[in-house]
Amino acid sequence: MITEAGAAAVSVLYSGVVASCGRQHADEAVIELLERNRRWLSGLDVLMCGFHVQSDPTVHSCAKIKSRLRLQDALPIALDGSGCMAFRHARLLLDWLIAEGSCRKALCILGEPEERDSPDGTGERAYRITVLRFAGSRHEITTDSDGEVKLDGCDS
């Protein structure tokens, strides 16, 4: 039997706008979202973050999320300034790690600030956040006694 790593399967776990409610950084909104959905975090090998604009350059948001959520085993990778290419860049690097076999499951968080109108007309800051799950797929290739080759796919 031969087992080979296949391309990553991508699922959208969350995509929406979160009001800032006084939070200074998108990472605070992300931490609260992930705390509410802890099941997304089990078995995480890589935590990838791409925030369109880093409001405070002295804060390492990806490391902060990893630390606050106690994701000791997850390798944090932060993308910077990818803008609308963020998903493409995240996909590129995660495909490499998954194809290599060192990453079976990764969470990719993309975020950007957004100004919304508020009822009193003063404007309100919010964060547009997307949480993506990348999971490696593996194929089992077996040859039966008649020499017939079978290919079975399964998620890692």
Place this chain on the structure above:
Amino acid sequence: MKPVNTLFGITDSCVYLPVNRTPVGLVMHRLGEQGAAMRISEEEYGSGGFREVPEENVCSLEEMIYEASAPVLRRAAERGAQVKAILFASVTTDAAAGSLFARLLREFSLEDVPVVRLAEYGCAMFHLSLRLAYAYFAGAAGEDDAVLFVTADKARSARERSDTYMLFGDAASAASFRNSPAVRHRVLASGMKADGIAYDLCPERVRLYFSTFYLSVRQLVRQVLRQAGASMNDIAMIFCTNLGLGTWSILAKILGCPLELFYADTLAGEGHLHNTDIVMNIEKAAVSGRLRKGDLYLAVSVGFGGYYGCSLHQYG
């Protein structure tokens, strides 16, 4: 990691350094006037081996990137190498990578090559890029493929010239990673640790980082040596982030090796250049003959806040 009989490593590199060198004392004086004084005296900082700071007064950051990357791309094209991605690191700019590489990509017909800007790892970005490139070559990479690591920094303000603990010079460098017989610096083993303990400037977290980072470096170095079945006795040289003789003395003690193993030739004239340190030190040692063919050496990077990288290489 794959077994050590891989051909993955560095095939080529180039470093751009400014012509101008400013004495450490003058830089510290200027910072003091700008309200960004260092926490230590000029004498104490100088005891670390630092004398001058390269400061770029002519070229833009884009031009520095071009000067460092173009020779590597030119030689890659001559050898038939296909650049598949550029991993970019800069601590001192918030410009989009696309705008900084536009001329380069156009000139070498690489407009479809992704330029991925990595962040947060501080001065350990070399090893993050090495780790990612390794993953690429362990997958479905072609034998002519190359992944470039490019780093460039040019301080625009007092805060980017110093973090009050160290002074940072301006520089740019490029290194080509391949899996090929053309590799000059083969990677035998590597490891990374990214706990990001001090993910912000909270004093308590920064104190914890400073009190534990030596242990993290030691843990990683031991792990890498064990992975390759090597020991410190096999090591001809250590190329470390230019943290200075004081910090290196402590690292040498806990690693159980002589301080002289740390390559220190660039401390005085170049100092700390963020992620260019490692590439610059390796290149200068190879060109000067300090590194000889067959030598085993360690590259060790430390990123402020809790990011560490270590790789064992064989030269030639």
